[in-house]
Amino acid sequence: MSLLNFTLRCGQYRSALGALNPLTRSFHSSEIVMARQVKKVATPSKKMLAAKARRKAKGKKSVYDSEKMNLADAISVLRAVEVARPTTTYELVIKTEMKKGVTIPRGRMALPREPKNMSQDRILVFAEGRHLEEAKKAGADIVGGPELCDGIISGRHRATVFLCIPSLLRAITPKLGRFLGPKGLMPSERRGTVTDDVSTYIRRLKGSSEWKGDKSGVIRTPIAKMDYPVEDVVKNVRYFMNVVKRATGNIQDGAEKGRKENANKPSTAIQKVILSSAQGPGIQISDA
Template sequence: MSTLSSICRQCYRSFASPAAPLAARQFSTSPVALARQVNKIPVLSKKALAAKAKKRALKARKNIYEHEKMTLTDAIAVLRAVEVAKPNSTYEIVVKTAMTRGSAVPKGRISLPREAKPKTEDRILVFAEGRQAEEAKRAGAHIVGGIDLADGIINGRHQATTILCTPALIRAITPKLGRILGPRGLMPSERRGTVTDDIAGYIRRLSGTTEWRGDKSGTIRMAIGKIHFPVDDVVRNVRQFVSSVKRVTGNQKDTESDQKSKSVKPVNAITRIVLSSSQAPSIQISDL
């Protein structure tokens, strides 16, 4: 019995009673399951993707100056200390505006006391006829013509960085080009001064200015100086640029243009002004 105790029960019964019939092996008749099931990746909607990106941004690590405000001179001192080994680094100013629905992209021109980088050449298109068209050509306009230029802009044949128009033609081109040039910030308007009878004078003023332009969210970025610039030069550049942005966005009254234009300027509130450099953190400015 000691040897039989090490045998399993089923074998022991077969050994103990050899006359008993052997048990038949039972086979499963269930369907064969797939070896691997591939789960489909759900396609997220735009709203879900935006919420996911917002959560990721909130979890991202912020720099130590994220919620701290400084005066302009203190911020410049911090950036100069961080960039002490790179005197050719560039200061960049970022102005964030609260873009309301249907408002135009902020855009303007400025002549800084000390330019941070070489100026780029503008390609100027002018809607004018007669004497004004001849004056525009002599002043240096690249493309000059009447209403027939609208079709060339629509099909992309005429490319320009600045578009001017005389008051006599603005009503004729607005129905054709309003939806095309408006979102790009190129539509001539009285508020911006690009609808004028003095086309030649406007073109001459362009040669000494630099264009700044915001994006669709209302964020304006511009190189405002070099680290090796004296502090006073950077301060003058920043204050003059912010003043230009405030006039265009309606946060600061410009008496001359307000008297010429009868329309009321819509106000795009400025929510934040940030100064940064190539390697240094972004610092919010409190006294602008």
């Protein structure tokens, strides 16, 4: 049998078998179905993003708004939580808004009833003449003139508070400005550490403690003991809030309102006030 006849016979047998078995699938060629194309998402413009942010900020509400309490109720809750620890301490946390160029709030205070032992500051005074004698009598630890600058830089003279009379400020600034400035210890008229009434300032320092915020504008301070009467706790909180509000420009005294530099100085907003304890929750105060 020739090759041609064998091929034809095989074709006939194949067609006959296909007719007998109807389930046999016949393959055929067809056009390739294209996969579904995903539409590209258009990149929103800056104008659209800004509008979306405004809508989001307008409808945004803090989840803690419903958890605010007045001061008296917050004190009662924390006293109940700390019933087994009567000597623990209330902590007051104040969050201030730190915008670009705003200085970190800081100052000194003497609470009506102190919850901790007063820290003993080491006071250095730049003075001469009668001011030098007044500083010594008031209890300054180190007193002298510009000759103290080298000892301060070398670490021989260590202090936590630096005072200066106005006549010596220009003499010490070139040497100590870059050394004490970043530490927040450089004598300054704004902070009240440049004064002719050195003795009064030293006596005030002896009975007060320093407070200051961190880089994010959060101020933390122990405000009272758990076993204090509620009236004493409220008095301490109110007093410290007034001190912070004055330091941040939210309250101005009559003398401060007349100054031009304070008239143009923007105030730093107080965003929230929280009272807490060692084992208790942090409670946001509504009437601080």
